Amino acid sequence: MSSTPVGYLWCGAAALASALSTLMIKFSSHAGPDWTLPRLAWLAAAIASYALGFACYTLALQKLQISLAYPVMTAVTMVLVTVLGCAVLQEPLAPAKLLGITLIIVGAFVLAR
Secondary structure (H helix, E strand, O other), X not given: OOOOHHHHHHHHHXXXXXXXXXXXXXXXXXXXXXXXXXXXXXXXXXXXXXXXXXXXXXXXXXXXXXXXXXXXXXXXXHHHHHHHHHXXXXXXXXXXXXXXXXXXXXXXXXXXX
């Protein structure tokens, strides 16, 4: 099975859906510890986003080897979660995090070769 740009696009879409799901789960915790309607709405949106990501990842696996698709999707997800945490939640972006992002990107690039 040869890798294709379309497979990478599906991996990227799956990663984006997963990162957004994580952000929505975090937003649900801002609605309080109880199972309120706003919290359940955030969690339902996160589940829907995970389902979309699952569908995208399924399509990616049709185009890419699993030993390539999973590490790429996971790496992109970790980077997106870190960036979203900094941009949306004002989490600090320390030098160690920047180093970690760099190592993740380099690792995904090495796996892709």
